Amino acid sequence: MATGGEVIQEGGWALFGDVVTDSRKVEQRSVFIALKGEKFDGHAFQREAIRRGAGCLIIHKGPVVSNSRGATVIQVRDTLKALGDLAHYRRKRVAPKVLAITGSNGKTTTKEMVAAILERASLLGESLRRNILKTEGNYNNLVGLPLTLLRLRGKERVAVLELGTSRPGEIRRLTEIADPDIGLITCVAPAHLTGLGSLAGVAREKGELFRRMDPRGTAVVNLDDPWVRRLGAKFRGNKITYGRNGTVTGDSCRVLGARGIEFTLRVGREQGRIRLRFLGKHNLSNALGAAAMAYGLGANLEAVRRGLEAVRPLPMRMAVERWRGIGIINDAYNANPASMEAALKTLADIEGGREKIAVLGDMLELDRETQKSHLRLGKQAARYRIGRLYLLGEHATQVKEGALLGGMAEERVVVGSDHRELGGMLREQARRGDWLLFKGSRGMNMEKVLAAFQEIGE
Ligand SMILES: Nc1ncnc2c1ncn2[C@@H]1O[C@H](COP(=O)(O)OP(=O)(O)O)[C@@H](O)[C@H]1O
Ligand SMILES: [Mg+2]
Numbered sequence: 001m002a003t004g005g006e007v008i009q010e011g012g013w014a015l016f017g018d019v020v021t022d023s024r025k026v027e028q029r030s031v032f033i034a035l036k037g038e039k040f041d042g043h044a045f046q047r048e049a050i051r052r053g054a055g056c057l058i059i060h061k062g063p064v065v066s067n068s069r070g071a072t073v074i075q076v077r078d079t080l081k082a083l084g085d086l087a088h089y090r091r092k093r094v095a096p097k098v099l100a101i102t103g104s105n106g107k108t109t110t111k112e113m114v115a116a117i118l119e120r121a122s123l124l125g126e127s128l129r130r131n132i133l134k135t136e137g138n139y140n141n142l143v144g145l146p147l148t149l150l151r152l153r154g155k156e157r158v159a160v161l162e163l164g165t166s167r168p169g170e171i172r173r174l175t176e177i178a179d180p181d182i183g184l185i186t187c188v189a190p191a192h193l194t195g196l197g198s199l200a201g202v203a204r205e206k207g208e209l210f211r212r213m214d215p216r217g218t219a220v221v222n223l224d225d226p227w228v229r230r231l232g233a234k235f236r237g238n239k240i241t242y243g244r245n246g247t248v249t250g251d252s253c254r255v256l257g258a259r260g261i262e263f264t265l266r267v268g269r270e271q272g273r274i275r276l277r278f279l280g281k282h283n284l285s286n287a288l289g290a291a292a293m294a295y296g297l298g299a300n301l302e303a304v305r306r307g308l309e310a311v312r313p314l315p316m317r318m319a320v321e322r323w324r325g326i327g328i329i330n331d332a333y334n335a336n337p338a339s340m341e342a343a344l345k346t347l348a349d350i351e352g353g354r355e356k357i358a359v360l361g362d363m364l365e366l367d368r369e370t371q372k373s374h375l376r377l378g379k380q381a382a383r384y385r386i387g388r389l390y391l392l393g394e395h396a397t398q399v400k401e402g403a404l405l406g407g408m409a410e411e412r413v414v415v416g417s418d419h420r421e422l423g424g425m426l427r428e429q430a431r432r433g434d435w436l437l438f439k440g441s442r443g444m445n446m447e448k449v450l451a452a453f454q455e456i457g458e
Pocket of ligand 2: 107138140
């Protein structure tokens with residue numbers, strides 16, 4: 001067995017079904033792996049798994065529950081490791097080209113862009129359409145990535161995976177499991193500092209992708225990020241660069257207001273004008289990374305163009321909507337200092353409109369950088385000439401302080417005490433023609449302010 005565990009009970013099945021870690025998802029012949037999480041221990045659900053017809057249980061410790069239905073029981077030292085090992089085994093068996101994307105910001109966006117391009121490309125003369133597996137939702141950690149790989153059925157030619165981390169060592173293990181043919185680090189920025197320490201710590205952790213990749217693979221290197229450039233320089237294998245002076249470049253970028261951006265993509269000697277339905281110049285970088293990655297697999301410029309023009313932002317990631325004549329940028333999915341600045345700049349770059357209003361929640365997990373980062377955020381808002389700030393969270397007062405230091409008038413900065421109140425105050429203020437940006441860390445749920453503003457729900 002791929003887990004290297006000990007069979008402590010022979011079962012009656014020769015063929016197993018899907019591998020699951022959630023006992024509620026167990027079906028006939030499923031393989032149930034009991035993981036110990038922060039809130040639950042899967043071992044408590046063995047009985048349920050058996051009742052639902054599990055064909056195999058992978059557990060870490062006893063006692064083994066009575067099992068008359070003929071499930072195989074395998075005992076391993078570490079069930080999380082077993083899950084990764086099983087996924088690696090499947091990855092090797094099916095053997096798609098594996099594309100791995102990590103970085104502080106833009107992973108999901110880049111992944112969606114790569115997948116959209118490859119849907120329109122072919123590999124060795126064969127169309128890749130519907131032969132691509134990609135990470136769904138936030139399945140990018142030590143549980144989600146293996147479960148993603150275990151969805152491989154056999155006909156997939158490419159797997160586009162997102163690798164996330166919040167603690168040192170995770171990228172190393174994820175790289176080991178995924179064994180990527182092509183790897184990309186979008187950028188290195190302060191995020192998850194609670195687990196990763198410092199910016200250098202973030203770089204070291206993301207860098208594990210290039211460090212652990214097979215040197216026969218290809219590293220896709222963002223030359224515009226000094227940290228990534230340095231990490232890329234150490235990779236011994238094949239490289240594709242993007243950004244300024246790279247193999248893949250984007251020139252003459254024009255901001256088309258709320259409709260997105262337009263730029264000239266150059267890949268080697270080919271070039272073409274591309275219209276991207278994503279706001280903000282930071283998405284140019286994501287598009288170039290995606291193009292470089294797809295190019296590494298052999299996609300041509302036409303596929304890159306068609307893919308990039310077809311792909312749309314995911315919910316809560318710079319998603320634009322119009323509501324009663326008010327422009328809304330919903331970027332409430334997450335936030336850290338780099339993505340906050342990118343979003344403020346995007347709001348500032350929108351031409352026309354009456355007033356620009358940023359509705360911001362705290363940036364979490366910044367550890368010692370917390371105070372400074374929020375103060376700086378306020379200053380940036382003033383510098384980008386954001387008209388009004390609506391703030392929520394424990395660090396709202398620091399953002400406000402920064403904004404006032406930057407020269408914003410006090411009556412233009414509102415600090416709310418909860419989502420509903422802030423949404424209500426915003427409704428009093430906002431007028432047709434205004435542009436509103438909603439953003440904060442995931443734990444801040446800034447979409448609730450938007451819902452209160454639009455009087456949706458509760
Ligand atoms: N290259 C980038 N640089 C800075 N901020 C970015 C970049 N790409 C995306 N963002 C910001 O990060 C948010 C999350 O994007 P996403 O693609 O979901 O990243 P991830 O999967 O890495 O969390 C976006 O809404 C956007 O505000
Ligand atoms: Mg993501």
